[in-house]
Amino acid sequence: MHFLYPVIRKLLFSMEPEKSHDWSLGFMKKLEDSPFRFLLNQTRVDDPCELWGLTFPNRVGLAAGLDKDAAYIDALGALGFGFIEVGTVTPKPQPGNPKPRLFRLEKSEAIINRMGFNNLGVDNLVENVKRSNFDGVLGINLGKNKDTPEERAAEDYIIGMEKVFPHSDYITINISSPNTPGLRDMQFGEVLNELLRSIKQKQSELQNKYxxxxxxxxxxxxxxxxxxxxxxxxxxxTHKIDGIIATNTTVSRDAIAGEPLAKEAGGLSGRPLEAFSTEVLSKMNQALSGRIPLIGVGGIYDKETAIGKFAAGASLVQLYSGFIFKGPRLIEDVAKAAQIHFKRR
Structure with missing residues (x-):
């Protein structure tokens, strides 16, 4: 697939971004279900990594947001990812924010999105996961419904955990999207502590049950x-959280000031996010003294920026915007760079 991507990208970038997103995933799924699936398949770099009792086939994953409903796991898995994170999914289906809500900044190799957790609900996602045959590690990213009051937000995460627990290798609690009102307020103080208490209690109950x-x-x-x-x-x-993903998208526009689309609301991802996402990752690792494993995501567009995440303390990395701009070859490049980096340590 990677040798065709420059041609495919021209076609995709000629479309409106959300239409391009939907069309490309649909096309990949058709390929995966056809005799031409060899066009999709990339040899996965074999570089096993043990973390949280899981064996990751390699250290490169797909970030949440690309496959919100887990409808394309097998097609995306054919590209060589060691792990895939699907979602963000909410207990009830919701349409997300009004369109247009996805913007491509080609000059900056960046994306602005204000999708708003558009998804078909957790029950639909679980059925899709049951049908998949991906042999890597699968993470499921959980959010809250937009119409759920902040004081009841923990209930949405608990519902999500109960539904996905038997079908996931790990679960991510998303409290950092800028596109659901009030969500980021849950990252601080007693609100955060209450949420983490509820989540850890439910995790313990579910681990005993299953x-x-x-x-x-x-x-x-x-x-x-x-x-x-x-x-x-x-x-x-304090709450013994198992891992941290650093980071989500940014609301800052400092790195793209003056660009025509800079004033669009939403989260900014891609190349402009790389430096300060890696800085937050590094500071988080220092604050934790390496006691909680970290996944680095945000602005990885080549092997050097991936190594920057590992050097800052990440055990694994995830791709999204860089994958859109650079294509499937980036997965292999980063996985091989990670293999070399950790062998040298």
Whole structure:
């Protein structure tokens, strides 16, 4: 597939971004179900990594957001990812924000999105996961419904955990999307502590029920001050959170000031996010003294920026915008770079 991507990208980038997103996933699924699936298949870099009692075939994953309903797991898995994170999914289906809500900044190799957790609901996602045959590690990213009051948000995450626990290798709690009103407020203080208490209690109950260990990770925003990083780190350590994904998209526009689309609301991802996403990752790792494993995501567009995440403390990395701009070859390049980096240590 990677040798065809420059041609495919021209076609995709000629379309409106959300239409391009939907069309490309649909096309990949058709390929995967056809005699031409060899066009999709990439040899997966074999570089096993043990973490949370799981064996990751390699250290490169797909970030949440691309396959919200887990409808394309097998097609995406054919590209060589060691792990895939699907979602964000909410208990009830919701349409998300009004269109247009996805914007491509080609010059900056960036994307702005304000999708708003558009998805068909957790029951639909679970049925899709049951039908998949992906042999890597599968994470499921959970959010809250837009119409759920903040004081009842924990209930949405608990519902999600109960539904996906038997079908996931790990679970991510998303409290860092900028596109659901009030969601990021849950990253701080007693609100965060209450949420983490509820989640860890439910995790323990479910592990006893299913006799299965499923780590729970929390995805954080890059727009955190040093004091906030220290504060949330203390909460994560206190409640024994299994892992952290750093980071989600940013609401800052400093890196793209003056661009025509810079004033569009939503989260910014891609190349402009890389430096301060990696900085937050590094500061989080320092605040935790390496006691909680980290997944690095945000602005990886080549092997050097991936190595930057590993050097900052990440055990694994995830791709999204870089994958859109660079194509499937990036997966192999980053996986091979990770293999070399960790062998040298």
């Amino acid at each position: 006799t299965k260990q499923v780590p729970v990770l929390v995805k954080i925003a890059p727009d955190l001050s040093d004091a906030e990083i220290e504060q949330v780190s203390d909460s994560f350590l």
